[in-house]
Structure formats: C-alpha cells, structure tokens
Amino acid sequence: MDNVLTSRLEGKVAFVTGGSRGIGAATVRRLASEGADVAFTYLRNDGKAAEVVEAVKAYGRRGMAYRIDNANAAAVVDTVNGVADTFGRLDILVNNASLFPTGSMVDTGLDDFDHTIAVNVRAPFAASAAAARRMTDGGRIITIGSNVAERAPVPGLGLYTLSKTSLIGMVKGLARELGPRGITVNVVHPGPTDTDLNPADGPNAASFAEHTALGRYADPAEVAATVAHLASADAAYITGASILADGGFSI
Template sequence: MNDLNSIQGKSALVLGGSRGIGAAIARRLAAGGASVALTYVQGADAANTVVDDITRAGGRAIAIQADSANDDAIERAVATTKETFGSFDILVNNAGVLAIAPIDEFTTEDIDRTIAVNVRAAVIASRAAARVMANGGRIIHIGSTNAERMPFAGGAVYAMSKSALQGLAQGTARDLGPRGITVNVVQPGPIDTDMNPAKGPMAAGLIPMLATGRYGHADEVASFVAYLAGPEAGNITGASLMIDGGFAA
C-alpha cells in the first residue's frame, strides 16, 4: 500500500495549482510531506487560499504568479522552487486551456493559445525541470481522456494538444530514465470542477458515456498523481494512464 508520507522531504512544483485538479494535487502532495510551489495566472486569492490551507496543516507552500504561455515565467517558477526549497523533485504540469469550436471556425488565436499552454509549456517545463531535478525525480503531465476518445464535434485542437503529451512523455522517459526520473501522463475524464461541473451544461451528454455513471473527483486524480510521485511507482514511465470512469472504454 502506498505510504501517505512516501514523498516526505521532497519538493514539488504544480503548474496551474490554484483551483480544481491542480489545487487538489497541491494539497495532496503537501499532505504526503512535500514542500509545494504552485503557479497561477490571475487568481491570486484562490492560490493564496491553497497555500494557507497547506501551511495551516503544518506544510510548506508558496504561490508564484506565472502564465504557462510564457517561457520565462515557467523557467522562473522552476528556479524559484529550487531556490526556496533547496531541491527540485516533482513537476506536475497541470496548466491547460480548453477552446471548443468546429475546425473550420477555430480561430488562429485559440489555436496558438492552446498549443502554447497545453503543449509548448509542457516541453519548456520538462526541459527546465530536467536541468535541476534530482535523480529519481518525477515529471507528471495532466492530459485528458480526450487524447484517446473525442466523441463530440469541436474538440479537435484540444484533443490534439493532449495527444501530444503522450509522445512527449515517451521520449522524455527515454532521455531521463538513466537518472531514475520517471515521466508519465495522467489522463482524467470528466472531473467535477468549475471548468466542467457535474451538474453543468455538458454533464447530461457526458454521464451516459461513463462506465461508472458519474463524474470523477479532483481528489481521486490527486491521489493517483501522489502515487506516481512516490517511490513505489519508480518502474512506471512513459505511460499514459487513464482515470476516466471508463469514458474511453
């Protein structure tokens, strides 16, 4: 059984950690004993709430304002994490954007933003982390079940961006494997968050596609990430792992 404290003394950076899945991951890693840095773009209050929750529980956490579409901001976040906590052990790339439109109506601006945040940021963050990460570290990308199944119109660019993480993880796993660094993608299905609430406008169409008949919870994704961040997952790498309630089954 995975020990809750198996990441005791490690340091982690969660890109996009102020709300939803990212906030749940930050709290769960901190509960396991990791010092956690989390980034946000505009929601300073939400980010500070996560930090306050962690520190009140006896953990260490900081919030860093950083837009994942900005290469320099990502690199500064990695550097700040290392400088603040003295090491860099775990990168969770959770930042992402979602734009839905038929391909013939999709704007170039939305294409560029989707690729910048969902794909390029993952590459830049992986590169920056690899340069400072301790041997035995962990890189975990938060992808989507839509990399495997896109059952509705308008999601082509989003699905493409999440599929790209699979190739990145496989290649990076080869690059970093000799150092004991694992690289994986966690692919959630519909999760009850502000972006896609379980009682929101998309739920009626999505729930019938789920083998479990329900949306997932952010804490369930966070628990999965925490397992991959720990020592028991040291032989899992280059993998894209579903936590989607059977959406793609």
C-alpha cells in the same frame, strides 16, 4: 489516510502549474498531505491561491504561489528555477495548467491555435526540460492530459484533442531520455471531472457522466490520488505511460 501514505513524500519538493483550483488545487493538497513542500502557479485569483497556500501550511509543509501566465514559456522556466533555488531542490513536477478550447477546427484562427499550443504543449515542454536540469535523480515528471487524447467523442474538441495528444509523444521521449537517471515521466488522462470549468451539474454533464462505466464525474481528489501515486517511490517502475483516470469513459 494511513501513516505510510502521509509520509511517503516526506522531504520532497513539488511544483504544480495551475494549482489554485480544480485538479491542480487537489493535487497540491494531496502532495502536501503526503509530506511534500509544494509550490504552484496560478493565473488570476489571488484569494484562491492564498487558500491553497494555507492548506499546504496546515499540513506542516512549506507552500508558495507564483502568479504567472503559462503562455509565457520564459516565465515558466524562470519559475521552475526559482522554486529549485528557494526550496533548495526539486523532486516532482506536475504540469497541470491548461486551456480548454472548443469549436470547429476549420474555423479556428491561427492566433487561437498558437495560444492553445503555448499553454497546453509549449509550457509543459519548457517546464519539463527546465525541471529535468534541476531535478534530483529519481525525480518525477507528471503531466495532466485528457481522455480525449485517446478519442474524439464529440465535435468541437479537435484543437484540445490535438494539444493533449501531443503530450503523449513528449512523455514518451522524455521518459526514454531521463530513464538512466531514474526520473520517471508519465501522463494522467482524466475524464469528466467536477471542477468550476466543468461542473458535475453543468448543462451537458449528465450525458458525459452516462458515458463513463461508473456513471458519474470524478472528484478532483480522485485524479490527485493517481498523481500522488506516480510521484511516490511506489511507482518507480512506471514511466512513459498514459494512465487513464476517467471512470471507464474510454472503454
């Protein structure tokens, strides 16, 4: 990574939900590598969270982990405010924490529906609204969606698709409202990505990889690179956009 990239987020403060593993952890590391101080949330694994904090510090940046359940919207809002207070500012929000429910929509109970919406839709909404109130003009709000927001490639993903499609409307509405302040709001739609929840060597991975134009799963760092671009001044004229980072799965 050249010196331009390593410094383009210098002096910025970023907050990432679900930042201890997968795309979230890769995003935390990438933002720190480009000069940002980074705070993030995680749900369970203290050890993984500590490793990511140390990775941030290894780049010479400030890092902090908050253990919360993103189903608790009040906790999400409190954490956004806590980050802004502790770091003295907030420039970048990345809504990454998410559930991946599978199964028939017809057979899905309302409790499962409500829990999925709480984590996948209500938490990003609450975090974005709270962040916008504390964010400097010219800030960035980036939400991790999914390429299945654009299509339903197989049965059993209906509830997940519903939740990720909702984020497109949220992003468009916020982009229109926050544009006068120079705050951009975008959603990144990954495709098959090699994480512990969806490993590239998993039982159905080969068939999904074959549906991409590139014939492979993404590394989480490749998705994080797209997020970092949107977080930077280089993407100041991109807002309200749905960016596919899915290796051509949606072609």
